[in-house]
Amino acid sequence: QSVLTQPPSASGTPGQRVTISCSGSSSNIGSNTANWYQQLPGTAPKLLIYSTNKRPSGVPDRFSGSKSDTSASLAISGLQSEDEADYYCATWDDSLSGLYVFGVGTKVTVL
């Protein structure tokens, strides 16, 4: 049971905009920036967004991140077939002695 809540699934047709939410608390998203990872089937996760809204080199600008209070969001605009993957939010949690926590993951399906 993760401390970060994500919807289990999201879907859209090619070209549509899809948004994934990540709900946390004051000890994690409320205190720290959020990261997002994309995991294609059978592969290692890939960093998609860091520091809430920054994209690593090579990540298309169709992907964007934002945060409000204790929730973070990932938006995929102009959805493409290759975006079909699992998406995980993550952040540092200041409770206990501190740890990095991942959301439960959201499966994005391109219809």
Next chain:
Amino acid sequence: QVQLQESGPGLVKPSQTLSLTCIVSGGSIKSDTYYWSWIRQPAGKGLEWVGRIYSSGYTDYNPSLKSRVTLSLDTSKNQFSLSLRSVTATDTAVYYCARASGWVFENGMDVWGQGTTVTVSS
């Protein structure tokens, strides 16, 4: 560019110790910019952070695993290792090593190994 490669036994018996190594190439593990982490993922499930180690040897562990986990560095071989004691079937997972930066990982885990599958079974 930096690459990470996990290695270790694919099968471990219950109650024994799981030991994995992550070989770092294309960069130095002694860099003071990065933390080196282990993450695991049971089949069909989500990601779980195991712990991190810094070039100084400083470590942080997931509280849920802290009593059984040790991370270590071998700077002469440019690699870091995971030791997980008293394993049970619930420790069966794909284990990834990764590089992260920022004290609270604000810059994310930008380099990952391909992952290695470890099964705990007699």
